[in-house]
Each structure stands twice: as structure tokens, then as C-alpha cells.
Amino acid sequence: MSAKPLLDVTGLTKFYGQRLGCEDVSFDLFEGDVLAVVGESGSGKSTLLGLLAGELEPTAGHIDYRQQNDETVELGSLDEGARRALMRTEWGFVRQDPREGLRMAVTAGGNVGERLMAKGDRHYGQIRQRAGDWLEKVEIEAQRIDETPRSFSGGMRQRLQIARNLVTHPRLVLMDEPTSGLDVSVQARLLDLIRGLVTDLGLAVVIVTHDLAVARILSHRIMVMRRGRVIEQGLTDQVLDDPADAYTQLLVASVLAA
Numbered sequence: 358m359s360a361k362p363l364l365d366v367t368g369l370t371k372f373y374g375q376r377l378g379c380e381d382v383s384f385d386l387f388e389g390d391v392l393a394v395v396g397e398s399g400s401g402k403s404t405l406l407g408l409l410a411g412e413l414e415p416t417a418g419h420i421d422y423r424q425q426n427d428e429t430v431e432l433g434s435l436d437e438g439a440r441r442a443l444m445r446t447e448w449g450f451v452r453q454d455p456r457e458g459l460r461m462a463v464t465a466g467g468n469v470g471e472r473l474m475a476k477g478d479r480h481y482g483q484i485r486q487r488a489g490d491w492l493e494k495v496e497i498e499a500q501r502i503d504e505t506p507r508s509f510s511g512g513m514r515q516r517l518q519i520a521r522n523l524v525t526h527p528r529l530v531l532m533d534e535p536t537s538g539l540d541v542s543v544q545a546r547l548l549d550l551i552r553g554l555v556t557d558l559g560l561a562v563v564i565v566t567h568d569l570a571v572a573r574i575l576s577h578r579i580m581v582m583r584r585g586r587v588i589e590q591g592l593t594d595q596v597l598d599d600p601a602d603a604y605t606q607l608l609v610a611s612v613l614a615a
């Protein structure tokens with residue numbers, strides 16, 4: 358494992374015209390690190406994730422990523438093709454709405470196998486085998502491999518999206534509220550599954566959530582945002598058990614009161 362961070366984010370700022378999306382966000386992320394970004398609606402969480410995924414152009418700041426070959430690249434310097442290739446191979450992005458992260462007209466096996474093909478796998482039998490293995494890993498019966506996700510429940514779609522993202526063993530996974538919008542019991546199982554996979558694969562993760570319980574279960578470190586700015590960051594247990602900032606105290610107290 359390298360002593361250098363996988364991701365080094367410095368002074369990241371995004372204005373939408375006059376409106377602030379996020380300002381001066383800095384952090385680094387090492388292999389195996391899980392960082393939760395929390396905050397109320399409009400605090401800039403999605404903006405930050407969009408910048409990290411290269412879907413938004415920063416107004417200022419930069420994101421340095423250490424590639425598999427140990428060379429560091431500034432994401433802004435990559436052209437569209439190189440950025441997409443990176444997203445398909447070394448990175449994953451689990452979206453809140455699985456319909457945005459899956460190809461709904463393509464079979465479950467195709468959704469998972471496509472990522473292997475993007476990484477260069479060509480052997481059909483092996484691709485199908487690995488796709489089937491991954492379906493089972495995310496608790497989808499392998500015999501449903503030829504169904505499209507249209508016939509899957511919300512929880513199954515989300516698990517399929519996770520399989521699609523993790524099958525290639527990415528080094529960094531961005532997650533946007535992966536458990537919201539699901540029933541509480543489905544959420545709990547999914548969280549368990551994500552926690553197991555993240556640990557087993559030693560993934561580095563940036564997870565956006567408004568749910569402090571999700572942050573507590575999944576993350577080692579937490580970053581609290583408000584009105585586009587980072588107001589507190591540190592070890593998750595420390596920040597949640599003993600928040601230094603008055604706003605974080607309120608956020609934690611409101612969960613306890615709920």
C-alpha cells in the first residue's frame with residue numbers, strides 16, 4: 358500500500374452563476390478509507406460528488422488522483438475519453454436512483470458483464486460466470502441473470518447496481534445516498550451488504566448521505582457540510598460522539614431526538 362493518498366482534493370469550489378454550490382473543500386482519501394459527506398439538503402453534497410465524478414466543472418481548486426500505475430493525474434487535465442475510461446475501470450459510481458446507474462433495457466448479466474468487457478475481458482463464458490457469481494454475491498439468484506432490471510424490486514436494482522460497479526474491483530467508489538428511498542428493513546440489509554463488500558475489497562469510498570446512521574455504520578471519517586462549506590471533519594465516531602461545531606451538535610441532537 359502506498360503512503361500517498363489515492364485522492365487529494367484541494368480548494369474545490371463551484372459556483373452556479375452567482376449561487377454557491379460548494380467552496381474551498383479539501384480532503385484526502387487513502388486506500389481503504391471510507392469518507393462520509395453529510396449535511397442537510399442544499400449543503401453542497403451532490404455538487405461535491407458531481408465535481409469528483411468529473412460531471413461538473415470546478416470554478417476553482419483541483420482533484421489529484423493516484424492511478425493504478427502510481428502516477429498522479431489532475432482530473433481536470435484529462436480529456437473526456439480518458440475520464441470516462443477511468444470511471445469505467447478504476448472508479449465506480451453508485452447512484453441514488455438505480456435507474457440512472459443501470460441500463461434498464463439490458464439484462465442483469467449484461468449490466469454486470471459490460472463493465473468486465475470495458476476492462477478488456479473478451480471470453481463470453483467467463484464473463485457470464487463472473488456476472489452470475491456477482492449476482493449471488495449481492496443476493497440476487499443467478500437464475501435471474503437474463504432478466505432486465507425492470508422486473509426487479511428497488512432493493513434488487515440497487516444491489517445490481519452495486520454488482521455492476523464492483524465487479525471490476527475499482528479502487529475508488531463514489532456513492533450518492535445508496536440506501537435512501539428504500540424500506541427500512543431493505544436499507545438495513547443493503548447497508549450490511551455494502552459494509553461487507555467495502556471491507557472485503559478494501560475499497561476507498563466517498564459516500565454522500567443525509568443520514569448520520571448510515572455514516573456511522575459505513576465510514577471511518579466524516580465531513581459535515583453546511584451552505585457549501587465544510588464546517589467539521591474528523592473520525593466518524595469522534596465527530597458524532599463529541600461534535601466540536603455547534604451546527605454538528607444540532608445535527609446529531611436532532612437525530613437523537615427523532
Ligand SMILES: Nc1ncnc2c1ncn2[C@@H]1O[C@H](COP(=O)(O)OP(=O)(O)OP(=O)(O)O)[C@@H](O)[C@H]1O
Nearest residue numbers: 373376377378396397398399400401402403404405
Ligand atoms: N444546476 C444547478 N444550478 C444552480 N444551482 C444549483 C444547481 N445544482 C445545485 N445548485 C445549488 O447549489 C447548492 C448546493 O446544492 P446541492 O444539490 O449540491 O446540495 P445537496 O447537499 O446535495 O442537497 P440534497 O441533499 O437536497 O441533494 C444549493 O443552493 C443548490 O440550489
